[in-house]
Amino acid sequence: MTHDTFRFYYWPTIQGRGEFPRLVLEDAGADYVDVARRDEAEGGGEPALMNLLQRRDVGTPLFAPPILQHGALFVSQTAAICIYLGDVLGLSPRDESGRWRAAHLQMTMADFVDEIHDTHHPIAGQMYYEEQKPEALRRGRHFSSERLPKFLTYFERVLEANADSGGWLVGSECSHADLSLFQIVEGLGYAFPSALRRTAAECPRTRALRGRVAERPGIAAYLESDRRIPFNQHGVFRHYPELDQVV
Amino acid sequence: MTHDTFRFYYWPTIQGRGEFPRLVLEDAGADYVDVARRDEAEGGGEPALMNLLQRRDVGTPLFAPPILQHGALFVSQTAAICIYLGDVLGLSPRDESGRWRAAHLQMTMADFVDEIHDTHHPIAGQMYYEEQKPEALRRGRHFSSERLPKFLTYFERVLEANADSGGWLVGSECSHADLSLFQIVEGLGYAFPSALRRTAAECPRTRALRGRVAERPGIAAYLESDRRIPFNQHGVFRHYPELDQVV
Numbered sequence: 270m271t272h273d274t275f276r277f278y279y280w281p282t283i284q285g286r287g288e289f290p291r292l293v294l295e296d297a298g299a300d301y302v303d304v305a306r307r308d309e310a311e312g313g314g315e316p317a318l319m320n321l322l323q324r325r326d327v328g329t330p331l332f333a334p335p336i337l338q339h340g341a342l343f344v345s346q347t348a349a350i351c352i353y354l355g356d357v358l359g360l361s362p363r364d365e366s367g368r369w370r371a372a373h374l375q376m377t378m379a380d381f382v383d384e385i386h387d388t389h390h391p392i393a394g395q396m397y398y399e400e401q402k403p404e405a406l407r408r409g410r411h412f413s414s415e416r417l418p419k420f421l422t423y424f425e426r427v428l429e430a431n432a433d434s435g436g437w438l439v440g441s442e443c444s445h446a447d448l449s450l451f452q453i454v455e456g457l458g459y460a461f462p463s464a465l466r467r468t469a470a471e472c473p474r475t476r477a478l479r480g481r482v483a484e485r486p487g488i489a490a491y492l493e494s495d496r497r498i499p500f501n502q503h504g505v506f507r508h509y510p511e512l513d514q515v516v
Numbered sequence: 517m518t519h520d521t522f523r524f525y526y527w528p529t530i531q532g533r534g535e536f537p538r539l540v541l542e543d544a545g546a547d548y549v550d551v552a553r554r555d556e557a558e559g560g561g562e563p564a565l566m567n568l569l570q571r572r573d574v575g576t577p578l579f580a581p582p583i584l585q586h587g588a589l590f591v592s593q594t595a596a597i598c599i600y601l602g603d604v605l606g607l608s609p610r611d612e613s614g615r616w617r618a619a620h621l622q623m624t625m626a627d628f629v630d631e632i633h634d635t636h637h638p639i640a641g642q643m644y645y646e647e648q649k650p651e652a653l654r655r656g657r658h659f660s661s662e663r664l665p666k667f668l669t670y671f672e673r674v675l676e677a678n679a680d681s682g683g684w685l686v687g688s689e690c691s692h693a694d695l696s697l698f699q700i701v702e703g704l705g706y707a708f709p710s711a712l713r714r715t716a717a718e719c720p721r722t723r724a725l726r727g728r729v730a731e732r733p734g735i736a737a738y739l740e741s742d743r744r745i746p747f748n749q750h751g752v753f754r755h756y757p758e759l760d761q762v763v
Contacts, residue, residue: 329617329686330673332624344616346623353616369591369600370576376593376623377579383630391638391651393658404638404651411640426577439576 275301275354276338278318283504284456284497286382287335290350292448295491297358303496305334347382348375355445362440371439374427374446378453381420385453385460386505388412388512398509409512413464417457421468421475424450428474436477443485450475451482456506461513522548522601523585525565530751531703531744533629534582537597539695542738544605550743552581594629595622602692609687618686621674621693625700628667632700632707633752635659635759645756656759660711664704668715668722671697675721683724690732697722698729703753708760 275294279287281303294301307313322331327343336345337353344353352372355361362368386394388409392401427438434441438450454475457465469476482488491497500506522541526534528550541548554560565581568574574590583592584600591600599619602608609615633641635656639648674685681688685697701722704712716723729735738744747753 325677328613328677329621330670330677332620332670342613342616345620349616349619349623366575366589369589369596372596373579373592374576376596376626379623380630383627387634392654393662395662401654404654407639407648407651415640415642423577423579430572430575430577 273300273339275299276304277301278304278321278336278338279334280318281305281314282498282501284452284500284506285504286347288452288498289347289378289449290335290337290354291496292452292488292491293351293354293358293360293445295496296443296448296485296487297354297360298487299354299358346379348372348379351375351445351449360443360445360448362442362444364440367440367444371444371446374424374438375449377420377423378446378449381416381453382505384412384416384420385456389507389509398507405509406511409509410514410516413461413513414515417461417464418468418471421457421465421472425472425475428478432474436474436481438478443482447478447482448488451479451488454479456500459500460506460508462508463510463513464515467515520547520586522546523551524548525551525568525583525585526581527565528552528561529745529748531699531747531753532751533594535699535745536594536625536696537582537584537601538743539699539735539738540598540601540605540607540692542743543690543695543732543734544601544607545734546601546605593626595619595626598622598692598696607690607692607695609689609691611687614687614691618691618693621671621685622696624667624670625693625696628663628700629752631659631663631667632703636754636756645754652756653758656756657761657763660708660760661762664708664711665715665718668704668712668719672719672722675725679721683721683728685725690729694725694729695735698726698735701726703747706747707753707755709755710757710760711762714762 277290277294279285304317305313305315309316318334321336331343331345335347335350336343337350344350352361352375362371389398389405390401391404391408398405431438437443438446524537524541526532551564552560552562556563568583569578578590578592582594582597583590584597591597599608599622609618636645636652637648638651638655645652678685684690685693
């Protein structure tokens, strides 16, 4: 482990919000430790996360995973980590305007992910789905009918406006924002396959971007490795067929 | 209007999320136009927002207000605008670590604001409060009991960890993050006075920060001006006494 090794902290058994930074690290072939996925005996597991949230020597106390440590620097919040990693690993647009536009897209995707999460937890993240199911039915179906199309067709418009530049969201190269949009489409394919299928017909450029990201060497290798945790019913993207209904 | 004039776009009749960037502009005494608050005849009003969202010559199409235009650059997303303005107006920490820590806090406050919004709109932002009132009662009371204390005591811990540096969240000077925390406390005082009073007892440093920001010359002048729109029942912070109940 060199000085440049990244230490990444996130829940060890889900993709969740942590998958967005993981994809940037993997695409770049960065040297990183996914700390909580190590054995507890080696300083990993959930206790590693809990200890970090208690630490007082990190400058500003941390609120929640995901958290990235790079040398003495700690960066938290999914969007901030993706932007930071994009900057240092060559996956951010290089011009100032492009950099802010990619940041804007990354934060808009974070909002989208929050809405995806709240379909199954419309009342409280701390309660079980079964404790908020009537509310989830209303929110989930509204999401499937209105919000999923609104967000996805927005990103399609972004791709359309940049269509002459190789099919990426900003500029002429792949950025952290493209990797995150790939992950959202993958997650929706697991959680909301029916609603996604209905909107995907209007989003050919988004579908093409998904395929283009999947074929990038770092991403293709990652998706086939056991580092990629399969989607499951504990992350942000959960498949409840009763929510995946257009009304 | 000089080349350095900022053009700021947000709904003209509410504080909402737009108030966070407005406070940065006002604290710095920046030269800015709050575009949609101008008369429609002068190119203002809500049509100015709608036109901007349709524009195809802004690089990346924009998703929603607030939006900042600075020369040819467009920055959107509340947290991104506050960070950008902090950088160019001297209200961001100057060291890299401090800058990312302030960004992290700004994004965590954006999450807090989303949760505040969803107390009165737990199902859909496009529906009226009255159409989602049973769900709002559950979410609002959970917020008052659990989430408001969790977030506020977190920011109190941040201030405590930085207590030797003058009472600001990061470093030894006021940053965009401090201005945003001030606004959240003001908004909670309007929307959730009872829950805020209960938690404020544990948060002396946050209360002190609120007073310190209010006394800054740019902020004090702004709060007394008619540029400060009063809180009302259309913004993010809304006072429904039935939600402001600890269970």
